[in-house]
Amino acid sequence: MKRFAVIGKPVAHSKSPQMFNRFFRNKGIDAVYTRIASKNLKDALKTCRLLNIDGINATMPFKKELLETVDFASDEAKGVDGVNTVVFGNQLKGHNTDIYGALMPLKKRLKSLKDKKILIIGAGGAARAALYAYKKENAICYLSNRTYEKGREQAKKFGAYVVLFEKINSILREIDIICYTIPVKIDLDISQIKPSAIFFTAIYNQHFFKEECKKKGIIYIPGEEWLIEQGKVACSLFGFDCKNGFPDSILDKAKPKNRIALIGFMGSGKSTAGKLLAKKLDYQFIDLDKSIEKGEGKGIPEIFNNFGESYFRNLEYRYLSELKDKNRIVLATGGGIVESQYCFDMLKDYFFNIFLCGNPEDFFRRTENSSRPLRKGSNFFINLYRKRKDKYLMLSDLILNSSIYTPEEISDIIYYEFCKVL
Incomplete structure (x- = not known):
């Protein structure tokens, strides 16, 4: 799968994901396009490398700094004094498609x-x-x-x-x-x-x-025409034939910002960051695993041991269904929720999904004293994360790197992004 993203500060408002993902769907291309939020360009690029991103678009305030960062810059980028499209590979190749x-x-x-x-x-x-x-x-x-x-x-x-x-x-x-x-x-x-x-x-x-x-x-x-025309050229630079099938309008509905789901692997800090974010936004915080434990009168390990993972995934879907129409909530999901296609689709349709990515070694260390049923040996743990990583990417509306930022910093960045779009 090819992976692409837009970076900027703020970036949650960007319509580039709607535009590119519709093109990928229409053409049957195995690729995904998302947003990466960060404090600065250095952190954004570090996150891109962690996620094996193939190309990015950049909005303000990173365009000029990117020109000084890339290994190669096109004549147009030099002439405009800014890069808004980068193709990753052995070298970072910078272009400007805004022209x-x-x-x-x-x-x-x-x-x-x-x-x-x-x-x-x-x-x-x-x-x-x-x-x-x-x-x-x-x-x-x-x-x-x-x-x-x-x-x-x-x-x-x-x-x-x-x-x-x-x-x-x-x-x-x-x-x-x-x-x-x-x-x-x-x-x-x-x-x-x-x-x-x-x-x-x-x-x-x-x-x-x-x-x-x-x-x-x-x-x-309207500005949508600027966005589409520059996006079409960026898409070609990413290696796709965009002469036919590239969207000529952006009709996809914006995702709801009053129903936030934090997704990611165990140990990524979803619950801790979620509580802090909910307090800042004055939203209700809900931990899906805790809700299941309370409702079933059993701990997650006990449910796994007695009934199996498939049974637990059905519970996840049932409890998630009760939240799909609830407003002003921050939901911390379980790390394996993306294993259920039903849950994946419900999150995709009803929630603004924020993926807390990071180094799996960090997650393993953070969960050392936990009783999570799928926290087994380090090799199993890391391989499970790698297996799920692209699912998190495909579901994400926004990504933050929890190996770089503390839960407090994560909540601050998301709060800043949402203050710009709400």
Whole structure:
């Protein structure tokens, strides 16, 4: 199985998994795409290596640092001063596909960008990609950024005109295309834009100015098109034929964020981190194994010994079923829950699943004094983890490395991610 992920801070909002996983399903490709949360780029890459990831996409704030980290960088990545796609192998090969996200939606609507007056709002990685792409097409570029010095620096690098942020509205009448790359709504007077203009946003989880553009008859291009076009090129770099079958829209429903399941192997810290996270979010914490023990009046080892693993998996499914419609919960699951296809499917459909990965040697050490029925010799333990690892990956909506982070740090990172998406 091929393994891919998106990294960033935050990253839980990313729609890349919906896009890539739909492509894999439609084409019958044995691959999975997930999200990796971390404090920094170094930890994210360490987690990628631990999980044998084949390729990643990167969002802010890691793009520029990735350029300095990869072994090889494409000319586009160097030109944009940032990497958003990395192919793993003997070397880390970095690329920038944002330039195609910035360019292709416009080329589908216009014969040429030559001499078109394009205003780019913002001066981050997306803005640099847009400047790089549009200047290659001989467009006349203007750039405006809240921090004037940063805007002037980027404008000078790409041969664009810099516009004072407070003067944006004064030039809108002469602009053919607005490329909006910042994640907040500013005081932009849409009434000043000519009806023949195009408003193109790079932000796909917000639709700033969509209604205002609609009322004025201005063509509005949503950020999903940027995401899809850059994703299509990244998919090709990952080694797939993406000319046909790549999604042209993202229709998959977002997973519920008010029903969280922590998944992973025994000893990964699900219960400890789960309690801390539930307290931070003001959610109810539920330990599925403890619920089963309480409901059955028997410990897990006793159930395994007297009735067998298959019987226990059926119990897991029954108790999990009672929680699928419950809101504002953090659920710590048992390490073997992915062995049941029924439980796997229920978690996939009803929960936001966070995989606490790590080194199996760490997990074995942490469970030294436990009575878990499947904690046998170290070789059996490690092989069992390796057998389940891809199942955890396929189920995951977000991954954290519990060999790097303490339960407190894990709960802090998840809380940060959820504060950004809830």
